[in-house]
Amino acid sequence: MAYLFVHEDREYLLDPGERFESDLGILEVPEDVEPGDVVETHLGTGFTVRRLRGPDLFTHLERTGAPMMPRDVGLVVGKTGVAAADRVLDAGTGTGILSAYLGRIGADVVTYEQDPEFAEVARQNMEIAGVADTVEVRTGDITDDLDDLSGFDVLTLDTEDAPTVVERTPTLLDRGGSLAVYSPFVENTREVVATATEVGLDGVETLDTIQREMDFDDRGSRPSTGGVGHTGYLTFARRP
Numbered sequence: 001m002a003y004l005f006v007h008e009d010r011e012y013l014l015d016p017g018e019r020f021e022s023d024l025g026i027l028e029v030p031e032d033v034e035p036g037d038v039v040e041t042h043l044g045t046g047f048t049v050r051r052l053r054g055p056d057l058f059t060h061l062e063r064t065g066a067p068m069m070p071r072d073v074g075l076v077v078g079k080t081g082v083a084a085a086d087r088v089l090d091a092g093t094g095t096g097i098l099s100a101y102l103g104r105i106g107a108d109v110v111t112y113e114q115d116p117e118f119a120e121v122a123r124q125n126m127e128i129a130g131v132a133d134t135v136e137v138r139t140g141d142i143t144d145d146l147d148d149l150s151g152f153d154v155l156t157l158d159t160e161d162a163p164t165v166v167e168r169t170p171t172l173l174d175r176g177g178s179l180a181v182y183s184p185f186v187e188n189t190r191e192v193v194a195t196a197t198e199v200g201l202d203g204v205e206t207l208d209t210i211q212r213e214m215d216f217d218d219r220g221s222r223p224s225t226g227g228v229g230h231t232g233y234l235t236f237a238r239r240p
């Protein structure tokens with residue numbers, strides 16, 4: 001299992017037995033390394049060993065499809081109420097940030113990725129996240145398998161063709177189950193909302209997730225004037 005090796009503002013994701021070189025020296029990671037250990041480079045710089053947690057995954061997993069940001073993941077978790085042992089259907093996997101977070105909560109996730117290379121990277125990412133047993137990455141287009149999928153508690157979508165899947169929520173979701181769709185543009189969002197309403201879902205609601213970081217300095221305190229405010233629109237609904 002890979003761990004984070006942290007020295008001041010440096011963080012490296014390394015496996016037991018790995019040899020890593022940087023300007024701070026050569027780090028030989030012992031095979032029996034444990035979280036909490038301090039491992040020194042040959043120049044004597046100490047790296048503290050840490051287990052990966054959710055935000056570390058966002059920073060360190062290999063990226064393919066644009067990953068969902070932790071603040072959007074938080075909204076998905078809060079609005080769907082996804083919990084341990086829930087059955088979650090997700091598409092597309094992309095980097096797998098959302099899937100990995102859901103797996104770490106204890107959900108059983110089936111996630112579809114149409115790009116075979118992305119799917120392979122996502123499988124490796126699930127290994128790193130420690131959720132390879134509960135997050136199944138299927139290579140393929142989710143819309144090809146819709147006839148064979150049913151009985152999920154939560155459906156999470158982050159694809160352009162999400163409306164095609166939303167149309168099938170009455171069979172994909174169990175009664176009371178939740179839908180969450182992430183769309184970067186208003187045009188896709190409108191289509192998702194129209195489809196969810198047409199198929200009779202309850203409580204169709206779209207949220208624009210704007211988050212402002214606060215800056216505190218000697219002159220005063222105010223929301224940061226830098227950074228990107230908008231990430232995407234999240235639409236939620238439930239099967240009655």
Ligand SMILES: C[S@@+](CC[C@H](N)C(=O)[O-])C[C@H]1O[C@@H](n2cnc3c(N)ncnc32)[C@H](O)[C@@H]1O
Nearest residue numbers: 065067068092094095096097098114141142159
């Ligand atoms: C924006 S990324 C998803 C990121 C992901 N939610 C995360 O948190 O890392 C979208 C991914 O969906 C995949 N995709 C698009 N349409 C798909 C479909 N119909 N079935 C399966 N995967 C699809 C794309 O190849 C891309 O990798």
